[in-house]
Amino acid sequence: MEPIISIKNLYKSYGQKLVLKGINLDIYPGQVIGYIGPNGAGKSTTVKILCGLISDYEGQVSVKGINLKENAVAVKSYIGYIPELAELYDVLTPVEFLSLMAELYNMDATIAQERMTKMLSAFGLQANMNDRMDTFSKGMKQKVLITSGLLHNPDIIILDEPLSGLDANSVIIVKDLISKLAKDGKTIFYCSHMMDVVEKVSDRIVLIDEGAVIANGSFEELQQQQGNESLEKIFAHLTAKESLSKAADELMSAFD
Amino acid sequence: MNIFNKILLKLVLFPSGLYTRMGVNVNHLKAILTTKLMMDDRRPNSFQQMQQKRRKKTISTATLSTMLMALIAGGLFAFISALLDNTLTKFTIYFSFYITFLASILIADFTSVLIDVRDSYIILPKPVTDRTFVLSRLLHIFIHVCKIVLPMALPGAVIFVINYGAWAIAAFAPMVLTATLFTIFLINACYILILKITTPQKFQNIISYIQIAFAIFFYACYQLVPRMMGRFSGLDISRGKAIILLPPFWFAGGWQQIYSPANSIQLWCCLLLSFAVPLFSLWLVIKYFAPAFNQKLAMIGGGTTEGTALNKVVKKEKSTSSYSQRLAGLITRHGAERSGFIFTWKMMLRSRDFKMKVYPAIGYMIVILVLMFFNMRGLTLNDISLQDDKGRIAILIVIYFSNLLLVSALGQITLSDKFKAAWVFFTAPVDVPGKILSGAIKAAISQFFFPVAAVTLIALISLAGISVIPNALFGICNELLITGVSAYFIADKLPFSSPQSIRSSSKGMLRVFSVMIIGSLLAVLQYILYKITPVIIILTILSAVASWMVFDSIKKYTWKKVQRRYEE
Numbered sequence: 001m002e003p004i005i006s007i008k009n010l011y012k013s014y015g016q017k018l019v020l021k022g023i024n025l026d027i028y029p030g031q032v033i034g035y036i037g038p039n040g041a042g043k044s045t046t047v048k049i050l051c052g053l054i055s056d057y058e059g060q061v062s063v064k065g066i067n068l069k070e071n072a073v074a075v076k077s078y079i080g081y082i083p084e085l086a087e088l089y090d091v092l093t094p095v096e097f098l099s100l101m102a103e104l105y106n107m108d109a110t111i112a113q114e115r116m117t118k119m120l121s122a123f124g125l126q127a128n129m130n131d132r133m134d135t136f137s138k139g140m141k142q143k144v145l146i147t148s149g150l151l152h153n154p155d156i157i158i159l160d161e162p163l164s165g166l167d168a169n170s171v172i173i174v175k176d177l178i179s180k181l182a183k184d185g186k187t188i189f190y191c192s193h194m195m196d197v198v199e200k201v202s203d204r205i206v207l208i209d210e211g212a213v214i215a216n217g218s219f220e221e222l223q224q225q226q227g228n229e230s231l232e233k234i235f236a237h238l239t240a241k242e243s244l245s246k247a248a249d250e251l252m253s254a255f256d
Numbered sequence: 257m258n259i260f261n262k263i264l265l266k267l268v269l270f271p272s273g274l275y276t277r278m279g280v281n282v283n284h285l286k287a288i289l290t291t292k293l294m295m296d297d298r299r300p301n302s303f304q305q306m307q308q309k310r311r312k313k314t315i316s317t318a319t320l321s322t323m324l325m326a327l328i329a330g331g332l333f334a335f336i337s338a339l340l341d342n343t344l345t346k347f348t349i350y351f352s353f354y355i356t357f358l359a360s361i362l363i364a365d366f367t368s369v370l371i372d373v374r375d376s377y378i379i380l381p382k383p384v385t386d387r388t389f390v391l392s393r394l395l396h397i398f399i400h401v402c403k404i405v406l407p408m409a410l411p412g413a414v415i416f417v418i419n420y421g422a423w424a425i426a427a428f429a430p431m432v433l434t435a436t437l438f439t440i441f442l443i444n445a446c447y448i449l450i451l452k453i454t455t456p457q458k459f460q461n462i463i464s465y466i467q468i469a470f471a472i473f474f475y476a477c478y479q480l481v482p483r484m485m486g487r488f489s490g491l492d493i494s495r496g497k498a499i500i501l502l503p504p505f506w507f508a509g510g511w512q513q514i515y516s517p518a519n520s521i522q523l524w525c526c527l528l529l530s531f532a533v534p535l536f537s538l539w540l541v542i543k544y545f546a547p548a549f550n551q552k553l554a555m556i557g558g559g560t561t562e563g564t565a566l567n568k569v570v571k572k573e574k575s576t577s578s579y580s581q582r583l584a585g586l587i588t589r590h591g592a593e594r595s596g597f598i599f600t601w602k603m604m605l606r607s608r609d610f611k612m613k614v615y616p617a618i619g620y621m622i623v624i625l626v627l628m629f630f631n632m633r634g635l636t637l638n639d640i641s642l643q644d645d646k647g648r649i650a651i652l653i654v655i656y657f658s659n660l661l662l663v664s665a666l667g668q669i670t671l672s673d674k675f676k677a678a679w680v681f682f683t684a685p686v687d688v689p690g691k692i693l694s695g696a697i698k699a700a701i702s703q704f705f706f707p708v709a710a711v712t713l714i715a716l717i718s719l720a721g722i723s724v725i726p727n728a729l730f731g732i733c734n735e736l737l738i739t740g741v742s743a744y745f746i747a748d749k750l751p752f753s754s755p756q757s758i759r760s761s762s763k764g765m766l767r768v769f770s771v772m773i774i775g776s777l778l779a780v781l782q783y784i785l786y787k788i789t790p791v792i793i794i795l796t797i798l799s800a801v802a803s804w805m806v807f808d809s810i811k812k813y814t815w816k817k818v819q820r821r822y823e824e
Contacts, residue, residue, distance in 0.1 A: 052381060073385055091294075091298035104384055
């Protein structure tokens with residue numbers, strides 16, 4: 001089977017700082033990839049490259065056989081990007097914002113309208129569909145963002161901390177949604193710091209640290225390699241520079 | 257969308273066939289422009305921002321308000337310049353105002369409206385081609401500028417047609433166009449220069465300072481220009497040798513040369529410069545500066561920790577206690593009062609919102625003082641030195657106006673957009689919130705009154721000798737007393753803990769007037785008693801004691817009293 005996303009020797013630097021140091025990754029259709037790593041590891045940069053936000057990188061990235069550098073627009077039409085608590089044009093209402101999204105994805109207006117109504121209702125935002133988003137809470141805005149990323153029924157969905165700001169019920173909805181999307185054959189690239197969620201939803205976990213992939217496999221495979229522990233502990237073993245318990249001791253010693 | 261946006265949108269989408277041939281997706285272009293114009297209508301301009309915050313009302317007519325503001329401004333410029341006799345002077349003044357006003361609007365609008373960094377996250381991940389995106393931006397800028405320029409130029413066009421006939425328009429229109437292009441270049445150049453010499457993070461602060469400077473400039477013009485019209489109505493500006501270096505003169509000369517061609521090298525130069533410089537400079541911006549400019553501008557909107565290249569080593573603190581901490585140690589007590597002082601001191605220096613509201617008062621103060629001296633005919637330095645009638649009035653004006661900045665600051669120290677962060681005060685075990693308030697007020701006095709009072713005292717002593725000291729000190733003590741009394745009523749909430757509201761604003765205005773009236777009464781009393789030094793000394797002591805008592809009563813504010821203020 002051909003990978004739906006293929007990343008080969010991906011390098012990216014900001015000035016003197018090399019942020020991605022030769023990422024190699026093949027993602028197959030229908031997989032849910034948990035992309036995890038400490039702050040500053042290179043997760044956001046990888047995601048931005050995949051979404052076409054960064055074009056000055058070295059290496060090869062192709063999506064559905066299309067070279068990202070050669071035809072970014074075609075690649076973007078296959079991807080739904082759901083960022084973490086990102087900026088919205090918050091003077092707009094959800095309907096106005098999503099209509100713009102629909103138009104940019106060349107969706108039929110009727111289908112778009114129907115779909116956004118159903119999705120916003122499922123998220124409990126039916127009463128707020130025509131309210132300006134500058135009055136919305138964090139969670140409400142995140143629900144609109146999730147809707148905007150899924151509206152055009154993309155084959156590839158990239159989520160960056162999608163559960164941030166959501167209440168418990170909405171978290172259950174989104175987790176269930178990810179499973180159902182995967183069963184439907186969608187490919188999901190899921191970035192998060194919530195290890196318990198990543199552990200449960202991901203078919204494969206890719207751990208990145210300091211711009212390089214340091215672990216790549218299913219949760220069971222990682223457990224076999226690193227010991228039969230939770231993903232949180234595996235993450236700590238592989239990425240913590242010093243003992244975390246020691247760090248906690250040092251914090252406590254501040255009270256002495 | 258309002259009618260003007262609809263008309264302009266139709267106008268710019270008219271050559272859709274051409275756009276399609278250029279490789280632009282016209283449907284995407286229309287969707288982006290429609291959304292941007294809708295957002296423009298709902299995004300208040302800097303004048304409306306205050307109104308919106310106070311009323312908590314959404315705005316949907318921002319475009320119309322901006323156009324009205326531009327129309328009124330244009331009418332004012334045209335009217336003022338029409339009072340002048342000499343044509344070149346008239347048009348130079350007109351284009352000076354035109355360029356300055358347009359620049360003052362665009363300098364803020366560029367980051368907030370025209371180059372919206374959110375586009376990177378919202379539009380760019382979508383399948384929109386670069387050409388479509390760039391064209392949408394350019395057309396949005398074009399529409400936005402038209403909405404300011406057309407109403408602003410209209411009154412001028414009408415007045416100049418009345419004065420010079422219909423042909424005046426044929427000369428006026430191209431000059432307005434090139435002056436607009438030149439202003440856009442100036443703003444671009446200003447942005448590029450700022451981004452070159454500072455970081456994207458400090459960028460917004462610098463833009464705020466520039467806006468403050470514009471606010472002071474326009475206030476000064478508002479006060480001084482009408483008064484100067486009488487003296488300079490016959491001035492012929494073209495006689496100055498260096499006048500050719502002034503860009504507004506190019507457009508004035510260009511107008512003259514198109515309207516009524518003359519065999520004048522100066523005017524031919526003006527005509528050439530008025531076309532060549534704007535077009536060349538725009539080409540420069542697009543060709544060489546725009547790519548790096550866009551990249552840096554994207555960083556203003558924030559980014560991830562990954563992108564920030566740490567070039568500088570963090571500077572080591574020179575001493576463990578900063579100036580504010582040393583000052584707090586001298587004039588406040590340890591605990592809540594000192595914390596309130598240091599917190600307020602740093603917030604006043606760092607809060608862009610606070611600076612935008614208070615710092616223009618520095619300029620207004622200087623303008624008002626200059627105006628008052630301008631109006632006091634026959635006043636000389638000798639009058640001040642002798643402290644005769646005129647001299648005494650001048651001295652008292654300087655002393656009693658010196659706290660204008662402080663009153664302005666006191667009106668703002670309880671207010672903030674980030675007022676919710678004040679939860680820290682309510683959850684901390686502070687027994688008497690008055691201590692925090694006292695610290696905050698002392699910080700405001702230290703930052704905005706003591707330096708002004710010191711400069712005033714030094715200036716008065718150098719002009720009038722040490723005999724002025726008793727009256728100067730009496731005036732300063734009275735100022736402190738007035739400040740204490742106004743703080744008792746204005747600064748009755750914790751620092752930076754309350755949102756802006758119409759009520760707070762109108763209360764603030766009322767108190768400024770009250771302060772001015774009380775100050776005026778005290779100034780009159782001091783004028784009467786000026787020469788009676790023993791009485792002045794006794795009253796100085798009484799004033800100082802009264803000030804101390806007022807500040808002490810603020811320190812005793814209880815939670816019950818403070819909470820009541822928030823509930824009102």
